[in-house]
Amino acid sequence: MATANPVNNLNMPGQCQFCGSMRQIAPVTFHRNIGMLVARQTKSLKGNFCKTCVKKNYWDFTAKNLLLGPWGMISLVVTPIYLVTNTVSYVSALQKLSGAVE
Ligand SMILES: [Zn+2]
Numbered sequence: 001m002a003t004a005n006p007v008n009n010l011n012m013p014g015q016c017q018f019c020g021s022m023r024q025i026a027p028v029t030f031h032r033n034i035g036m037l038v039a040r041q042t043k044s045l046k047g048n049f050c051k052t053c054v055k056k057n058y059w060d061f062t063a064k065n066l067l068l069g070p071w072g073m074i075s076l077v078v079t080p081i082y083l084v085t086n087t088v089s090y091v092s093a094l095q096k097l098s099g100a101v102e
Contacts, residue, residue, distance in 0.1 A: 017047035024100035026093040030061040035075030058090040
């Protein structure tokens with residue numbers, strides 16, 4: 001059996017890199033900022049995920065950005081940018097997965 005490359009087969013079933021099930025997947029990139037007043041930390045998540053995992057991670061990243069993100073000078077600027085770019089990635093992934101079963 002040939003190994004499917006999920007990156008080149010956007011509308012073909014592939015293996016979700018988050019939950020590991022064979023479903024329709026789409027590439028997403030999410031970022032979140034953790035503000036610590038003087039320091040800050042960035043976490044990102046990138047991969048081909050199924051619809052359920054795209055939604056789950058989007059809300060997880062959004063909640064943590066809002067909760068832990070804007071604590072600091074740079075963080076206050078970076079966090080809204082992440083919220084926007086995450087939403088763009090989320091919306092385009094959902095469009096690709098519009099016919100997928102959840
Ligand atoms: Zn999944």
